[in-house]
Amino acid sequence: MIKNIRISDRRFPIGKGAGSDAIHRDPIYSYAVTQLIDDSGLTGTGFAFTLGEGNDLVCKAAQFYAEQLKGKDIEELMAAFGTLFNQLSNEQQFRWLGPHKGVVHLALASVTNACYDLWAKKRGVPLWKLLIDLSPEQIVNTLDLSYLEDELTREQAIKLLKDNYAGKTNRMPVIATGYPGYDTSIGWFNYSDEKVRENCKKAVANGFTAMKLKVGSAEAERDIRRAHIVREVAGDDIRVMLDANQQWTLPQAISICKRLQSMNPYWIEEPTHPDDVLAHKTLAEAIAPTKLALGEHVPNRIIFKNYLQTGSAGFIQVDAVRVGGVSEFITISLLCRKYNIPVVPHVGDMGQLHQHLVLFNHIVLGHEALFLEHIPHLQQYFTHPVVIENGFYITPMEAGSSCDLKQMD
Incomplete structure (x- = not known):
């Protein structure tokens, strides 16, 4: 006990x-x-x-x-x-x-x-192993589905899990191959253009096939210039995502997002206030087929439900250290599976916990093994830091969720 x-x-x-x-x-x-x-x-x-x-x-x-x-x-x-x-x-x-x-x-x-x-x-x-071995009923027993009854009842959640269990065996090879990562650290907002350019080259050399640039500058020309630098260095085959971290009003977002479409972004992330579901719906319709990625600052399953109901999000970035933890993360992943919207978590844990959860999402729920954000800045503080090889997360095998920190006070 x-x-x-x-x-x-x-x-x-x-x-x-x-x-x-x-x-x-x-x-x-x-x-x-x-x-x-x-x-x-x-x-x-x-x-x-x-x-x-x-x-x-x-x-x-x-x-x-x-x-x-x-x-x-x-x-x-x-x-x-x-x-x-x-x-x-x-x-x-x-x-x-x-x-x-x-x-x-x-x-x-x-x-x-x-x-x-x-x-x-x-x-x-490992946590991923525990989760994939649970029965549908055991998984649902760990979840709070309150306020979701209009979209996902207990019975519907169990059926959704059972329907996807049939393909579990075929999805198990991801354990051996590793889960794809994408590099967020190429283009932090305060980095110079030259540093962004050099970081892009390093990311490609390290095997990453996707990367993300921070945008939201006071001068839109800076964002456009830097976005085209990343596209130029990465080439057309690399997925490039743009992240505004809620900087724009809706009119600003519509204007700048349309201009940024010229470099073919894979998604545009958090363009405006994270509570404004209807603004994102309006923006998503205005810039289609370019998709929005949402969720870093969405705090709970109810608001995620609203984003899914309105068709605002092309990608959901639920973060288990932002919502109420693993339980609510799985609940939101189930909702996304119902809507066939990919889950690509924001990694407020630097990928430690989420490397387990994306394996569960793929193997048990049948979500596409798209990629998982990689940010390396706190790796040195973990007892078992994530391991990235040639752009892939290597599956952790130690017991637990990889969240133990060194030298705890």
Whole structure:
């Protein structure tokens, strides 16, 4: 049973210009870390991602949630985790601070992810292995489907899983081949044009077949110039994505996105405010067939449901350290499977946890093994950092979710 808990505020300054985008110019990559220690000595580690200030507030909220798990057996918790998730996310006083978003939901993600890590370690398997071996009913028991009944009932979720289980065996080779990655670090916002050019060359040399550039400059000409630099260096066969990090108003987005279409972007990401579902619907229709990628700052399954219902998103970028953790991530992946919309997670964990979840998405749900974002800036701090070879994530084999950090305080 869970005997002790430990909450840690971990902050990691990164290199000059790294991590910068149109909104977040000087980030400090940070984790609000939850550790659940059981009576056998195993430690489950989970976290939520922030950019520095406020990380302590997430830690304080995580402490509140984690305290309620003391004395509980992890297998018993996970057998009906969807019920527990519903109870914690709707705790009356904390719910007022959300609901299901902001500091309290990030804190729930940290605790939820620690539960999944401890569960996998208790069984002695990587998280991806634990998840792909669960029955449809066991998976759905870990989910909270409330507020989704108009789109996905428990019975429909189980049927969707069963319908896709038939192809599991045919999708297992991804374990050996590895999961494709894409390079986000070629074009951080504060990087010079020349650095972007050199980074593109390195990414291609390292085997990446997709890469992403930050846009959203005050002068649209800068975005257009840099986007064409990436296309020129990468060539026509490389997928190039553009990410505005919510910088534009809708009129600005329509104007600049139409101009950016000349370099054939694979998607345009977060063009305007993440809560404005109807603005994204309008933009998606205006720039079709160019697709939008949405989700880095979408906090919960209900808003993702709205994006899917309106046909606004060509790609969903749900992040398990942004929504309520692994449980809500799987719920949203199920919704996306119903709509046949690809899930390409944002990796607020730098790919550590999500390398497990995309394997589950592909093998169990039948999502296309498209690619997973790769950001290397915190690799040195992990006990088992992700391994990328020739542009592919090599499948992790250690027990757990790959979220253990070195030198925990």
